[in-house]
Amino acid sequence: MKVLVCIKKVVDSNVKIRVKADGSGVDVTGAKMSMNPYDEIAIEEAVRLKEKGIATEVIAITCGDQGSTETLRNALAIGADSAVLVETGMDLQPLAIAKTLTKVNASINADLIFFGKQAIDDDSNQTGQMFAALNDFPQATNISEITIADRVAIVKREVDGGVENVKLQLPAVLTTDLRLNEPRFVTLPNIMKAKKKEIRVVPNAEVQMTNQSRLTVKNYFEPKGREPGIILSSVEELVEKLKNA
């Protein structure tokens, strides 16, 4: 069973970003970049499936510039077998990425396709579901548990007010939530091993990625800050404030 894991390089979750003074974008110069945390959970789960003997091959894929190679190396160090970089300098929107991944997957034919449920930079929460729709695959978003048996995935989905138990025929798309697992620490020997693994580069020309300019960002701005508050000295004072609020 082949597993494809779609990942993205994002500004690290601990970095507090600033909008450029002219409102033309977000200033990410010099900011620490990391794998999107949900994608890391996705890689971890795929690798665990391989360690359990369920998956035979784990492939990590991303669309991005050369800098994304580092993110793929990280996926390889966690335990992915190989990686694919669809090379582009464009800032692709979710639909364009879903189409691109569909083209590349045509020659991979994965049985299970993992996505993080959301990228923490643009917070769109779209790509996995779009990929599923383009391929007419079943999807389970926000999953916290997975069992595979006989061309079927049984998963738990985190929904409002509880957990949904869902059965999906493979090939299927799964998007990961926080509770699925805790990604392992990458060890030095595995980082060394990762350097020897293959990263196949697919040039943009081959897949003809394009945004078709449907969404244009007019400007970026920062939210208004809150007025500074006050530190109270006693519970009585707080009760007083709450009664008047």
Place this chain on the structure above:
Amino acid sequence: MNALVIAEVKNKEVKLSTHATITAALKVSQQVDVLVMGDDVAAATSLIASLAGVRKVLGCTDGKFKHLMGEDVASVVVSIAKAYQFIFAPANVFGKDFMPRVAAKLDVSQVSDVVDIIDQKTFVRPIYAGNAFITVESSDEIKLVTIRTTSFSTELANVAPVTIEQISTPALFAKKEVLSVDEIKNDRPELNTAKVVVSGGRGLGSKENFDGLLIPLADKLKAALGASRAAVDAGYVQNDLQVGQTGKIVAPELYIAIGISGAIQHLAGMKDSKVIVAINKDKDAPIFSIADYGLVGDLNEVIPALTARL
């Protein structure tokens, strides 16, 4: 210009997210139709038919819609999409599941989690956990928008009911099945729409403490319970109470953060609350930087004292 709103109905009850989504749709169109799907939605459709601003209600009923799947919602929406220039849904677990499928099937982009609507093609949405906002212009012929429910009013007047039209169900998606739903019983106000939220973090130390200190306070304030990711990860409460960037986004009248340090991911989910109170033993906790009222102290003493005095 026609707009379609997808209603969220659970256990025959119309969720307030539906009202907020109608409010948002009315900002771009006065021809707003509402699609209601489920296994038994008669009551829900007639309730929605009486909401001010709705032109027509489309009911789509099927026994298999007991547990509605995103795949089926998407195919129903796609089957009627051509009559609309706008499709609106709430940016929550319900809307996030099916809207991108609709977008891909119609070959249009989707604008997620919209907090403000400038005009018929221009929308404002947060990125980077709300640390930045973008104004986006869409050139798609059908504009697909999910809205942040706390940014739009849920107050809609009641009027004489409009027409309810039944639409047929397209072929259902066969490659997936919802086997069951494990529901967590919760008699409290809903986190999304509560006027007061009492939220706890790792500072509470244990599930016993979380329940023991927070439930009496929440009871007294008729508040919903919320939690930080740390508290959810530590198993103090169930997952759907997580407030933050990738959990619930709330904006109550009063948000009381107890033992929550205030990571940016948590602040993203609650910083639009009207009044924020932070109680923490660490005076340097980042949560104090956005709180209107802060109190530094031992939670085991402060919380029972506060509960007793309210």
